Amino acid sequence: MMRNILVLLAFLISNAQAQENTKDPIIFLAPxxxxxxxxxxxxxxxxxxxxIGLEGLRINSxxxxxxxxxxxxxxxxxxxxxxLSHLEDERGYIITEDGKVAEILLYQRGYNLQLKGGYFKALSTPSSGLLALGGIGFTQYKTKIVVRDDNVPALNSEHIKMYDHLTxxxxxxxxLGYLHINEKNxxxxxxxxEMHRAFTYNRRSYNYSSNGAEKQLRNDFSTSLKIGWIIPISKRSTTEYYYY
Incomplete structure (x- = not known):
């Protein structure tokens, strides 16, 4: 009888410890x-x-x-x-100081910086399940204009600001997605x-396309497919776990 009680007590203690360990925080970096x-x-x-980006997240108890x-x-x-069409000649080319056809490339460039908050719902294991996150922060983007050899006077470092639409x-x-941490492999x-909505303004005092400042509020929206690789710092487990 005493042996059975001890076995039951040991089981209850072990189970309680396991349950407590499943409440350990999960901390990870995610490119x-x-x-x-x-x-x-x-x-x-x-x-x-x-x-492309990097997140640092903590899931508490x-x-x-x-x-x-x-x-x-x-x-x-x-x-x-x-x-840049007003800079083109009758053939549709922009000409350099040397009389050559300029090589000009246009790109979209920018960044987002956000604080994140949300909820994790464990499913198959304490460390895998549904992840819902909201974020709030700052965004900035512009049209980056690259002039090869930098020899078009109308597109020098100051004039180029009339065209880049810095916002x-x-x-x-x-x-909303799924988070998976596998202890074995x-x-x-x-x-x-992931969906982004930004409330932005054009920050240039003069834009060539509108012949002046653009002061109206913009509603910028995007929907994205997001996938990330998790680098755990700590996770929920009933055993010690080391990361490199």
Whole structure:
């Protein structure tokens, strides 16, 4: 009888410890990639684009999630095909100081910086399940104009600001996806759908395309497929776990 009681007590203690351990925080870094489809005002300027970034997140004992994230934006589709047309000659070329045809490249460039918060719902294991995140922060983007050999006077470092549409403002986001941490093979990832909405303003005092300042509030929106690789710092486990 005493032996059975001791066995039962040992089982209850072991089970309680295991349950307590499942409440250990999960802390991880996550380099990630997003493929964005723009809409609203953002789609008037740019086509589909990508971003790469890094998030640092912590899931506490109540499954609340918080952290910080940064993304760097890169795209190659500029919708305004007449952005520099007034600089072209009758053949449609922009000419350098040397009388040669200038090589000019246009890109979309920018970044997002956000504070993150949300909730994690464990499913198959204490470290895998649904992840819902919201974010708020700052975004900035522009049309980057690259002039090879930098020999077009009309596109020097000051004049180029008339064409780059430098824009920034408040950025919000929402993410819903799946987070997976595998103790056996260290195959850790998360993936899902993320939406961004930004409330921005053009910050240039003069824009050539509008012959003045653009003071109206912009509603920039994008929907993206997001996938990231997880680098755990700590995770929920009933055994010690070391990371490199």
């Amino acid at each position: 990630h990639y997003n493929f964005h489809i723009p809409s609203w005002d953002l789609a008037k300027q740019y086509g589909m684009f990508s971003s 109540s499954n609340l999630v918080y952290g910080i994230g940064v993304d760097f934006i890169a795209g190659g589709t500029i919708k305004d095909t007449n952005l 920034n403002g408040l950025n919000t986001s929402g993410f 260290r195959f850790h990832f998360y993936a899902g759908i």
